[in-house]
Amino acid sequence: MDLLYRPRRLRTSDTLRRMVRETRVSKQSLIYPLFVIDGEGIAEEISSMEGQFRYSVDKLPLIMDQLVSAGVEKLMLFGIPAKKDACGSQAFDDQGIVQRAIRAIRDNYPSVYIVTDVCMCEYTSHGHCGILCGESVDNDKTLEYLNRIAVSHAAAGAHMVAPSDMMDGRIGSMREALDEAGFSNVPIMAYSAKYASAFYGPFRDAAGSAPSFGDRKSYQMDYHNRKEALRETDLDVSEGADIIMVKPALSYLDIIREVSDRHEVPVAAYSVSGEYAMIKAASKAGFIDEEKIICESAVSIFRAGADILITYFAMELAHYMEEGKIG
Numbered sequence: 001m002d003l004l005y006r007p008r009r010l011r012t013s014d015t016l017r018r019m020v021r022e023t024r025v026s027k028q029s030l031i032y033p034l035f036v037i038d039g040e041g042i043a044e045e046i047s048s049m050e051g052q053f054r055y056s057v058d059k060l061p062l063i064m065d066q067l068v069s070a071g072v073e074k075l076m077l078f079g080i081p082a083k084k085d086a087c088g089s090q091a092f093d094d095q096g097i098v099q100r101a102i103r104a105i106r107d108n109y110p111s112v113y114i115v116t117d118v119c120m121c122e123y124t125s126h127g128h129c130g131i132l133c134g135e136s137v138d139n140d141k142t143l144e145y146l147n148r149i150a151v152s153h154a155a156a157g158a159h160m161v162a163p164s165d166m167m168d169g170r171i172g173s174m175r176e177a178l179d180e181a182g183f184s185n186v187p188i189m190a191y192s193a194k195y196a197s198a199f200y201g202p203f204r205d206a207a208g209s210a211p212s213f214g215d216r217k218s219y220q221m222d223y224h225n226r227k228e229a230l231r232e233t234d235l236d237v238s239e240g241a242d243i244i245m246v247k248p249a250l251s252y253l254d255i256i257r258e259v260s261d262r263h264e265v266p267v268a269a270y271s272v273s274g275e276y277a278m279i280k281a282a283s284k285a286g287f288i289d290e291e292k293i294i295c296e297s298a299v300s301i302f303r304a305g306a307d308i309l310i311t312y313f314a315m316e317l318a319h320y321m322e323e324g325k326i327g
């Protein structure tokens, strides 16, 4: 055949394939979600997330040493308090679990960059992401509480805050509160396009944060919608978000692509607990090659346009990058 174009030419060797890769990945863009729990001497595996643990502050070195030596030096912190109440007061307590964990990590691992999840569902007795008025979450009242949480995280030493509540107007309101408290250099990573997703199931088990009644559909987005994600990200950017996020990741690659094409701010994608649990379960059953699936799915999220990936597989990915398996 007299073919002018033979795309296979560029696939003939590993060296060549690596040279022409369109997507490059780096450890620098990985964030590891970490659960910290009130109490002492705790390092317990999360049953629905094999390989992931909840740590009390004194046990943090168990995971922090591994992360630092793997070159994963960015965290997203989630707290599991001993006490919950209607307004989630442990979330903005100076001696709260996240605040204590931040100080311990900053003292002992100064190279680590700490992002905190700002939300109330792990801290409220009803498990909703805000202050209730009857059975619904009161948007504007919740904003005051979210601001207190964000400011208290920043005061404890958080480098960046990431509101995941999906209230309207929270980014503008939080920016103002942080600035007023003297934290104008603390960036906000907004969970902007956060869908009401069954993929959060294992997380709610990990954090004990399932709502005690109803669901989160009155604040998280309906997964049938695409334009709504553009509207949510537009609003967050206009209110001052420094980074915007799409969550979950794997079933939302179309949204990641559109959001990253549309905006000039960095885009993060959160590959959530259910995505992790599915890969773990299928590989345990011997149905898939775990390592290859972790690599392929992470690269696909970057290929879709994500600049940052929040993933429970951060450490594995860092090792695979080191070994030259991806990137």
Ligand code: PBG
Pocket: 117, 119, 120, 121, 129, 164, 165, 199, 200, 201, 202, 203, 204, 216, 271, 272, 273, 274
């Ligand atoms: C808090 C929050 C959730 C997740 C991140 N922040 C749970 C939820 O919205 O119910 C999910 C993360 C995961 O599933 O890995 N609102």
